[in-house]
Each structure stands twice: as C-alpha cells, then as structure tokens.
Amino acid sequence: MQEMPRQETKGQGDFFYNIEDIINKVHCADCLEFMKHIPDKSVDLVLTDPPYNAKNIGPNQRIYEGSIMQLPLKDYKKFCNQWFQEAYRISGGSIVMTPGISNVCFYPQPFWILCWHKPTAVSFNRMGGYNAWEPIMCYRGPTKGQRLGQDYIKVNTLNLTKGAEKNHPCPKVLGLIRYLIEKFSGPTDTILDPFLGSGTTAVACKELGRNFIGIEIEPKYCEIAERRLANTITEMFCKTKELE
Numbered sequence: 001m002q003e004m005p006r007q008e009t010k011g012q013g014d015f016f017y018n019i020e021d022i023i024n025k026v027h028c029a030d031c032l033e034f035m036k037h038i039p040d041k042s043v044d045l046v047l048t049d050p051p052y053n054a055k056n057i058g059p060n061q062r063i064y065e066g067s068i069m070q071l072p073l074k075d076y077k078k079f080c081n082q083w084f085q086e087a088y089r090i091s092g093g094s095i096v097m098t099p100g101i102s103n104v105c106f107y108p109q110p111f112w113i114l115c116w117h118k119p120t121a122v123s124f125n126r127m128g129g130y131n132a133w134e135p136i137m138c139y140r141g142p143t144k145g146q147r148l149g150q151d152y153i154k155v156n157t158l159n160l161t162k163g164a165e166k167n168h169p170c171p172k173v174l175g176l177i178r179y180l181i182e183k184f185s186g187p188t189d190t191i192l193d194p195f196l197g198s199g200t201t202a203v204a205c206k207e208l209g210r211n212f213i214g215i216e217i218e219p220k221y222c223e224i225a226e227r228r229l230a231n232t233i234t235e236m237f238c239k240t241k242e243l244e
C-alpha cells in the first residue's frame with residue numbers, strides 16, 4: 001500500500017470516541033469535525049462517495065439540500081485533502097471511493113482504479129453525451145480470500161426511483177455497494193462512510209452483518225438513512241454474488 005504524505009498528527013481532536021459508542025449509528029455532523037475524534041486505525045475500511053462539487057447532479061439535474069456543495073475549486077481541493085487525510089489516518093489507508101471522473105486528480109495515486117459501468121445512466125457528461133461509467137479508486141486490494149475477476153463492474157442504475165432514497169439527489173446502487181463491501185471487507189469488519197447520503201453503505205453493512213459508522217451533514221438525508229436502516233434486516237447466510 002502506498003504511503004500517503006501527510007503531516008505527523010495523531011488526529012486533531014482533543015478527545016477520541018470509544019468506537020463501541022459510535023458504531024451502527026448515523027451521525028448527523030460535518031465529517032471533517034467528527035472524524036477528528038475517531039482514533040487512528042480504528043476502522044477496517046472507509047467506503048465512501050464524497051460530494052462531487054457539482055451544482056446539480058444526476059439525470060434530473062437535482063440539487064443538494066444544503067448550499068455547501070459547490071465550492072470554489074481551491075476550497076474544494078482543500079476539502080478533498082482534509083477529509084482524505086483523516087480517512088487515511090482512521091483506516092490506515094484502507095479506502096475505496098467514488099470521487100467522480102473530474103475529481104480523480106484531487107486525490108493521491110491509488111493502488112488501482114476500477115470501472116463501474118452503468119449502461120442505462122442518463123446524466124449528462126461534459127462531452128455532450130451521457131455519463132455511463134464512474135471510477136472507483138482503491139487504496140488497497142481485496143480482502144483475504146476475495147478477488148475481483150475483472151476490474152470492470154457492470155451494475156445498472158434503474159431502480160433508484162423507488163424507496164426512501166429517491167429523495168436524495170444521487171443515491172448509489174445498493175448492489176454495487178454490497179459487492180464492494182463483500183470484496184473489500186471481512187464479516188466482522190467496521191466500515192466508515194463519512195458521506196453517508198441516503199444511507200446506502202449503512203444498509204449494505206447491516207444486510208451483510210458488518211459494523212458501520214455513518215456520517216452525513218444534512219439532517220434530511222440522515223432521516224432517510226435512518227428510515228432505510230429501520231427497514232433493513234441482517235441476512236443469516238450471506239453469499240457473495242458475482243456481478244455479470
């Protein structure tokens with residue numbers, strides 16, 4: 001795993017949470033503040049989908065609730081650097097994330113980049129057409145006993161108009177997140193998502209019997225995540241499903 005250059009700090013917080021107190025909960029907070037209080041190397045994986053710094057997003061050009069989502073580029077780069085450094089400290093560099101195509105350059109060089117192909121996606125790209133893929137930046141390989149047959153993952157985005165998540169501008173597909181969790185974590189692992197949104201990572205963790213820590217700044221999205229979690233049950237026998 002590549003070492004990320006960073007300032008020598010043991011977290012900037014004046015206190016640290018006891019992990020047992022913060023797992024399997026949705027925390028309505030600014031992750032830059034909350035993460036300062038999570039101890040070094042206390043989670044097994046950070047799996048996340050940070051805000052893309054886009055004015056509007058998705059097929060219907062939807063806008064986030066808060067007004068914080070489009071920053072001047074200089075500030076956005078600083079934001080990327082800040083959250084990534086904290087995530088790196090907390091997970092020991094075990095990070096898998098979907099930064100959005102044009103933001104790949106704001107992060108350190110990953111171990112590998114997977115391609116998520118979403119053939120039916122209809123959001124616009126900057127090339128005058130439709131955006132049908134997303135990079136998944138991996139700062140680690142698959143967990144012990146797992147392998148990815150290909151570095152190309154095909155999962156459609158067709159079912160996102162159902163369920164509570166339809167009230168979030170850009171929920172990720174549950175099947176994709178489940179797949180990543182199964183490939184990059186073990187059954188008793190703890191997974192942090194500092195940009196939880198509608199709660200997809202938390203729902204997938206609960207289904208698969210993993211512990212999660214979810215952080216989301218927008219109260220309306222925290223409520224959606226809580227509602228989804230209340231309707232989720234842990235599967236007794238999880239079997240890794242290979243995607244196409």
Ligand SMILES: C[S@@+](CC[C@H](N)C(=O)[O-])C[C@H]1O[C@@H](n2cnc3c(N)ncnc32)[C@H](O)[C@@H]1O
Nearest residue numbers: 030031049051171172195197198200216217218
């Ligand atoms: C791309 S969306 C994540 C969507 C999520 N993967 C899902 O499936 O619903 C990014 C989320 O980060 C949240 N966010 C933005 N800045 C934040 C911050 N500083 N702390 C915590 N959450 C933040 C936004 O409100 C938004 O819901």
